[in-house]
Amino acid sequence: MARTQENRAGGGARSNTRSNGNGNGNNGKQRRNGKPRDEEGILPVLARAVREVESRAQRRHLNSDQRTTFQVVALLAREERTRVKADTELTEARRAEQLKRLDGIATILAKTATTDSTLFTLLGDDAEITADARALRREMLESAGLAVADDRPAVDASGDPDALVDRQVVPRSVVRRQLANPFQTPEYIDVTDLPTPARRLASWELLGPLFESFERATDGRASSMELPEDASRRTPAGPELMEHQAALVAAADAGHRTFLLADEPGLGKTAQALLAARAAKAFPLLVVVPNVVKSSWVREARRWTPGHPVTAIHGDGHDLDAFADIVVVNYDVLDRHVGWLGEFGFRGMVVDEAHFIKNRSSQRSRNVLRLSERIRERRARPLLMALTGTPLINDIEDFRAIWQFLGWIGEKAPTPYLLGKLEDTGLTPIDHQFSGAARRCVIDMGIVRRRKVDVASDIPARRVADLPVELDGEVGRSIAAAERELATRMVGRYDAAMAARGTPSAEMDLDLVHAIAVSERKDSEGSKTGENVFGMMRRIGRAKAGLAADYTAQLARSVGKVVFFAKHIDVMDAAEEALASRGIRYSSIRGDQTAAQRQAAIDGFTGDPEVQVVVCSLMAAGVGLNLQVASDVVLAELSWTDAEQTQAIDRVHRIGQDRPVTAWRIIAAQTVDARIAELIDAKAGLAARALDGSDTEAGSSADVQVQALEAMLVEALRAR
Known part of the structure; x- marks a missing residue:
């Protein structure tokens, strides 16, 4: 059943007889400040802010202030979800209601991001939290009546806000240690180890040649220093090191x-x-x-x-x-x-x-x-x-x-x-x-x-297998139409540029193709109207979710435990719903979990034989996990880099694994998804050349997004 925007956002006009979480209506249950319980706290503040951003996004008028608001709402919603889940004083009904309102806010955030795919970059772990974002976060918390720690950057005596004072937070135990040991042992430099003074190279620019020496390496030698041989593999802790580990410790x-x-x-x-x-x-x-x-x-x-x-x-x-x-x-x-x-x-x-x-x-x-x-x-x-x-x-x-x-x-x-x-x-x-x-x-x-x-010859082989899937029905037609719209727009820009030159040519101008692809990507970041490559990849991910979950369920029944990776939360949600409908028990690893929740999800997958699948966020679970209890990985969505894909696979393919590992990459055939898979594979050659001494031809270091757009434009021009 469709829900109103107000209900999805957890705010707006509400009936006075709506339950307050204890089974009683709100009528007559006002707080001392006159506000209904549901209109107190951070949720209504977030609801109002996210509706404003959504409204601006629909009119294609997002500026830097709205982008900052979008990021802060997402951060606070994530924090509030963690708090609500951990609050032992909430009744289950009240907890469920608050989580539902947070889901509404998340839905609007996701809907807004589809109109401007560059908003997704504000949600990543590496997204920078600017001073404006910190100030807005503080303002929202204060307007919700919540206590706020002073996390504003300090300034030095000059008053320059860019000159941060060294100490922003000093834990009490650090002060105790400093008082207990106020002096540090001096260290002296061995004069025999001093570097050779620069003479011949003193005036040369050297960083460029140093980087190029790795980019152009074709000598077949791996980029690894000489390490001691026959190093001891025993450790004080008891576990024995592998030979390659012991060599580094010996160095x-x-x-x-x-x-x-x-x-x-x-x-x-x-x-x-x-x-x-x-x-x-x-x-x-x-x-x-x-x-x-x-x-x-x-x-x-x-x-x-x-x-x-x-x-x-x-x-x-x-x-x-x-x-x-x-x-x-x-x-x-x-x-x-x-x-x-x-x-x-x-x-x-x-x-x-x-x-x-x-x-x-x-x-x-x-x-x-x-x-x-x-x-x-x-x-x-x-x-x-x-x-x-x-x-x-x-x-x-x-x-x-x-x-x-x-x-x-x-x-x-x-x-x-x-x-x-x-x-x-x-x-x-x-x-x-x-x-x-x-x-x-x-x-x-x-x-x-x-x-x-x-x-590590004892680690079994790893392979990546592509599974092309056809996107049928209305969803497939919609994605195909979106690709045509994007290609048509780029062709129009190409034709306009060629006409402006006044020198028609039958030869395709690849430099112009590249310039238009770069411009298109830049316009997509600025929320240009129409389809863009970021939005299409997200739509394709949602369309593949059910198919990927179906294949995962088949694997789980035939080979045992399976690790499922997706990039977007809505894809994870759709996959989990599909797995549940097929009677497959699963655990889930997401970015908004507490450390205890995350560990419980890992333990459930690795220790409970009834939990057959773990559904993982590519960003939240792509590093630092040991999931070698499984030997099959399903990659439901493509990342933009081979590195992210490799990190995900290596949650399974690692020391201690005793079975061959297969990563099943779900590819939407005849879409930009397939082009991007090819580009990611090509770019893997760069690391092979620079680090492993491979003579494999390295892929271009240009953005995969730009290369995908170039391929679409070239195909459209040739098809005319």
Whole structure:
């Protein structure tokens, strides 16, 4: 039954006789301030705000203020959902009513985002929360009558709001530790280890040639430094390391202190980092991780380094044990703690899923780089480790922030140690041999890359199988019409540009095709009227949801447990509904879950033989999970990168897996979905070339979205 917009949003006009959650009408049940119970709190504030954004979106008038409102409403709705689920004082009826109202708000957010697909970027874990967004969040909470912690950025004595005071939040236990040990042991630099002074290369621009040396690598050699052989595989904790893990720990024990640990996902990077810290005596150790793997890091630290207490920072750090040897913090709260963390005296820092910092302008990247710089200023040779199985997402420039974190390069040039290594080659960028020598110098700074096929022969093979599906009926016709509309619009722009030149040509101008694709993508971000590639991919995902769930149910009945990945919440909802209708028990892993809810979902899937499927959000569950109890993965929606796809598959294909792993990729045939699958596969060649020494032809580093639009336009022009 259709619901009114007001009811979906949880606000607007309501009957005075509507239940208040206790079975009684609201008539005569007013609060002291005269407001009905349903009109108090944050929900009506969110409802009014989301209806305003929806109205503007329908008129195609979204500006930066409305985009900020959209993001803040989504954040507060997520927080409120978590609070409602955890509130033990709510009756079940009241809880159900509030969750229903939150579902209404979420529905309007989703509907609004379909009119401007760039709004989805505001919902990602890596979306920057601007000062305007923080101010609006505070304003909404205050208007709802809720207490608000002072999370506004502080300013220094100059009054410059961009000059943040170092300490924003200082947990009480940190103060106690500082009072207990006010002096830090000085560290001295070994003068025999000083870098060679730059002479020949002092005036050369070197960062460009360094990046190009990886992009053009065709020597067939993997990008991995030489590691000690015959390293001990025993650990104080008891578990025995694999040979490749022991080799990295031995390198740290021998004195190496910076690592870009780029092993393929599933090869045990967490254990290597923790034991490398023990070997390097790099305690206290700071570990920066995505929120979804924070509890996993705490468990792994207790397993691999039991003699070193571990603590995690939650929120403002009220329950932090500052006397612990290992401090785990997630990217999302780092901005509150970056001040005292920089002064704490850490001897080492590990950044997990280091590709999260590839955007150097983002707040999370600035925080990580600031902490790394402070640690390097205070410690002569700290242990710095960047962990990522997918260091290259789109472009070779993705290396830049990671290298800067490790202290290999600065903003404009290599730092002295790398520059000294380059100087020792006796070459300059005009020499033919410079590229290979420079690449080797960077690798020797600490790049470690091992593939499963090379070092983990006991891990079964992995394959990706595409399952084309036909989108029939009205849904299929609607998507086909949307693609035609988009292609027709781009053809019109092409023809107009050619006519304006006044020099007709029978040859297709591919430069013009590219320019129109770039412009179309940019216009889509600006909420241009008509269909766009982002909206179509979301519609295709919804159309595939039932088909993907059907195949998942068949797999579950024939092979056992299955991991199902989707990108959008509405696709997950549709899949779960389809699985339930077929009698398939499932658990669900989503971004709005608490740590306890998330762990319960994981335990249910891995420990309960009756739970056959786990339905996972690609963003929330694509990293940090061990789901090797299954050997089949269903990818119901495509991501925009091969890296995300690989991360998802490697939740299953990892150390301890004893069966071949198959990822079933559901592809909508004869749609843009199929084109994007081809482009994602082509782009996987970039990482193979840069890291694995492959001579596979690398795909272009241009955006997949632009390439998909180019392919659509070329096809439409050729069909005329």
